[in-house]
Each structure stands twice: as structure tokens, then as C-alpha cells.
Amino acid sequence: MNLLLHMCCGPCSCYPVKKLRQEGIEPVGYFFNPNIHPYKEWDMRLKTAREFAAKVDMKMYDDDNYRLRDFLRRALAAEAVENGRCRMCYTWRLEETARFAAEQGFDAFTSTLFYSIYQQHELMKETAEHFAKLYGVEFYYEDFRPGWQEGIDISQELELYRQPYCGCIFSEEERYSRAIRKARKKANKAKKRARLEAEQMGINS
Numbered sequence: 704m705n706l707l708l709h710m711c712c713g714p715c716s717c718y719p720v721k722k723l724r725q726e727g728i729e730p731v732g733y734f735f736n737p738n739i740h741p742y743k744e745w746d747m748r749l750k751t752a753r754e755f756a757a758k759v760d761m762k763m764y765d766d767d768n769y770r771l772r773d774f775l776r777r778a779l780a781a782e783a784v785e786n787g788r789c790r791m792c793y794t795w796r797l798e799e800t801a802r803f804a805a806e807q808g809f810d811a812f813t814s815t816l817f818y819s820i821y822q823q824h825e826l827m828k829e830t831a832e833h834f835a836k837l838y839g840v841e842f843y844y845e846d847f848r849p850g851w852q853e854g855i856d857i858s859q860e861l862e863l864y865r866q867p868y869c870g871c872i873f874s875e876e877e878r879y880s881r882a883i884r885k886a887r888k889k890a891n892k893a894k895k896r897a898r899l900e901a902e903q904m905g906i907n908s
């Protein structure tokens with residue numbers, strides 16, 4: 704199978720590439736990530752993805768346009784609905800991967816996003832299936848999450864740069880802002896309390 708593998712970054716590619724090769728599939732990488740900011744971080748992740756591809760001898764394409772403004776326009780518009788920003792982000796990257804795969808004559812596509820334990824797996828799966836139909840190219844689905852720790856170990860053996868946040872400047876803020884972390888903790892506590900109260904009422908009624 705001639706498979707295009709969208710690479711969200713170098714470290715997340717380690718396990719999927721190993722697993723695909725074990726299955727007899729030789730993937731070709733594709734770096735398209737307009738969601739990574741600021742510029743130095745995007746550049747570092749692109750360089751790391753190239754470094755990984757060279758170290759494991761995998762062919763790779765990359766889109767080396769930095770698209771901060773375009774991403775911000777889309778993200779701010781999408782934030783009007785709950786979860787809209789991440790939905791837009793998956794949609795953009797998976798659509799572009801499906802489109803590129805079809806254009807380049809690949810049989811199928813997939814993404815290292817399906818390795819991440821932090822991303823919204825089912826939503827991404829539905830999105831990829833939708834674009835597979837739209838562009839007439841197969842979506843090769845595999846849940847790579849069981850290899851999470853193995854992927855980390857490989858990335859450390861290869862001495863790859865490992866990023867501390869998801870990608871966009873919003874996720875960078877969420878990672879480092881004490882105020883956001885505090886508010887999230889409070890909201891989680893309130894949710895837990897509400898759930899316990901509801902359970903309690905269920906028992907007593």
C-alpha cells in the first residue's frame with residue numbers, strides 16, 4: 704500500500720512508522736501543521752520532523768509555509784462554538800492531507816494524530832473518513848495510542864526535540880498560564896461535586 708502519513712511532529716511519528724513498517728507498509732511522511740506557533744517553535748518542529756525522517760530513512764514531503772495569520776483568522780471565528788478551534792484544526796490538517804494524498808496518487812492516508820493520547824481521537828477519525836470520501840482516497844485507520852510509551856522511548860533514543868505543548872499559541876497559554884490552570888481545576892471540582900450530588904439524589908429518591 705502506498706500510504707501518506709501526515710506527521711504532526713517528529714516524536715509522534717516514531718511509533719506509527721515502526722508499527723506500519725512491521726505491517727509491511729512503507730509510509731511517506733507529510734508535514735503540514737499551520738497550527739504550530741510561534742515561528743521558532745514551528746521551525747523547530749519542522750526541522751525535527753525532517754531529522755526524524757532522515758534518521759529512519761523515510762521519504763517525506765513538507766509544506767514550509769508558516770501560516771500564523773490564516774490560522775488565527777480561522778481559530779478566532781471557530782471559537783464561537785464549543786470545541787470549535789480544535790475541530791477546525793483537525794479539519795484543516797486532515798483535509799489537506801487527504802487532498803495531497805489524492806493529488807500525488809497515494810492509495811491511502813493516515814496521521815500521527817492517531818498516536819496522541821491527548822487529541823480527540825473519535826472526532827479526528829470521523830473527520831478523516833469524511834475527507835477520504837470527498838477526495839476519493841482511502842483513510843487507513845489505526846489506533847496507535849497503545850504504543851504511546853514506546854514512541855516516547857524511541858524519540859529519546861533518537862534524541863529528538865520534544866515539545867511541551869500541543870501547538871497553537873492558545874495551547875501554549877493553556878500550558879503555562881497559572882490563572883487558566885486554576886480556573887480549570889475549579890471547574891473540574893464543580894463538575895465532580897455536581898456529579899456526586901446527582902448520584903446522591905439518585906440513591907435517595
Ligand code: SF4
Nearest residue numbers: 789792869870871874
Ligand atoms: S490545542 Fe492543539 S488541536 Fe487544538 S487548535 Fe491548538 S494546536 Fe490545534
